[in-house]
Each structure stands twice: as C-alpha cells, then as structure tokens.
Amino acid sequence: MEIKQAEFTTSAVLRSQYPTDNRVEIAFVGRSNVGKSSLINTLTNRRKLVKVSGTPGKTKLVNFFLINNEFYFVDLPGYGYAKVSKVEKESWGKVIETYLLKREQLKKIVLLVDCRHKPTEDDIIMYKWIKYYNYDTVVVATKIDKLKKSEIQRNLKVIKDTLGLQQDDQLLTFSSLKKLGKEELLQVMEETLTEAKD
Structure with a gap:
C-alpha cells in the first residue's frame, strides 16, 4: 500500500465529536515518548503531519487523520508519563x-512499545484492554536502530513474554529514523482494509 494523501481531520474527546462517515479506522497507541508521532509521519511520508513534541504526554485528544480519502489513522493519547498528575492520567485513560x-x-490497533525496554505495567494494561474489547492488534517495537542486531531478537522475546502475546498477534519492528519496518506495517494495514471490505 502506498499512502499518497494524508490530512488532519479533527480532534475529539467525546464520542459525539468522532467522524460519522463510517470509514475504517486504524488506531495507534503507546506510552509517551515511544515514537508514535514519528511513526505516523514516516508511514504517511509527511514530516509534520503529526506534531512531534519535545514534551512527552502532550497529546490529550483523539486525533483523526484521513488517509488516501479512504480510511482514518487515529492517534490516541500517549500514556504513562511520570510528570503528570494522577487526575490527568485518569482523564487520558477515560x-x-x-x-x-x-x-x-x-x-x-497498532500498539507501540520501545524495543529497548521491557514493556511497562501501562503497556500490559493497554494490551489487556485491546484484548478485552476484542480488537485485532499488531505490536510494533520501535527504535530498533538504537539496538545491535544481536540484541533485537532477545528483546523481542522479552516483549512477547511480558505482554503475553497470543499466537494470532503480530509483532513487528520499526525505526522511523531509518524507515525500517515501514513496508511490513503498511502491508498489515492493507490486509486489514481488504478484510474490512469483504
């Protein structure tokens, strides 16, 4: 799949603010500073479609981006940022x-985890939420350019084991810096769109 067009559509907090045109949605979620904005920008070939913030935890809204005039990328708030009050964390969770x-x-749902670290308690909760609501998921280990090749497989096993990935869950690797894993992730999305049409 090639993304030729991507545009910001709307930000929402309430369900009533979501788009109502029934296009397929692919959502991205992960903890603050995992590289979510950079990943979406890399997929869409747009350097500034999603603002990459120097301050983690900036995204507090659900942001919708129309892709190829066909479906939406949905950028969910980053979670797990330590310097945020408990009340604010709970509001993001809601x-x-x-x-x-x-x-x-x-x-x-594309769940992003940092390949350099063992998934956090928040990552585990997020994965369980996704499964609880019965959504298909692909887990993407970001920032693989920061690891040696010998470390990647070992760290992927830690991610699998910590999250308790099921057999039908996909685990991909990604580097926004070197554009590694882009084609594989776009392929997964193309398959999702094809299945949604059937």
Whole structure:
C-alpha cells in the first residue's frame, strides 16, 4: 500500500465529536515518548503531519487523520508519563477507553512499545484492554536502530513474554529514523482494509 494523501481531520474527546462517515479506522497507541508521532509521519511520508513534541504526554485528544480519502489513522493519547498528575492520567485513560468502547469502525490497533525496554505495567494494561474489547492488534517495537542486531531478537522475546502475546498477534519492528519496518506495517494495514471490505 502506498499512502499518497494524508490530512488532519479533527480532534475529539467525546464520542459525539468522532467522524460519522463510517470509514475504517486504524488506531495507534503507546506510552509517551515511544515514537508514535514519528511513526505516523514516516508511514504517511509527511514530516509534520503529526506534531512531534519535545514534551512527552502532550497529546490529550483523539486525533483523526484521513488517509488516501479512504480510511482514518487515529492517534490516541500517549500514556504513562511520570510528570503528570494522577487526575490527568485518569482523564487520558477515560479518553482512550471511551474511544475503544464499541467503536465499530476500528479494525486494527497498532500498539507501540520501545524495543529497548521491557514493556511497562501501562503497556500490559493497554494490551489487556485491546484484548478485552476484542480488537485485532499488531505490536510494533520501535527504535530498533538504537539496538545491535544481536540484541533485537532477545528483546523481542522479552516483549512477547511480558505482554503475553497470543499466537494470532503480530509483532513487528520499526525505526522511523531509518524507515525500517515501514513496508511490513503498511502491508498489515492493507490486509486489514481488504478484510474490512469483504
């Protein structure tokens, strides 16, 4: 799949603010500073489609981007940023869970984890949420350019074991810096769109 067109559509907190045109949605979620904005920019070949913030935890809204005039990328708030109050963390959690609740247009969730670190408690909770709401998921280990090749496989096993990935879950690797894993992730998305049409 080639992304030729990508544009920001709307930001939302409430369900009533979500798009109502029933296009397929692919959502991205991960903890703050995992490289979510950079990954979406890399996939869409747009350097500034999603603002890459120097301050983690900036995204507090659900942001919708129309892709190829056909489907949406949905950027969910980053979680797990330590310097945020408990009340604010809970409000982000509600924003994410509100979106996940019975969103029929949502066909795939891309869960980003940092390949350099063991998944956090927040990552585990997020993965369990995705499974609880019965969504297809692909887990993407980001920032692989920061590891030696010999470390990557070992770290992927830690990610699999810590999250308790199921057999039908996909685990891909990605580097926004070197554009590694881009084609594989776009291929997964193309398959999702094809299945949604059937």
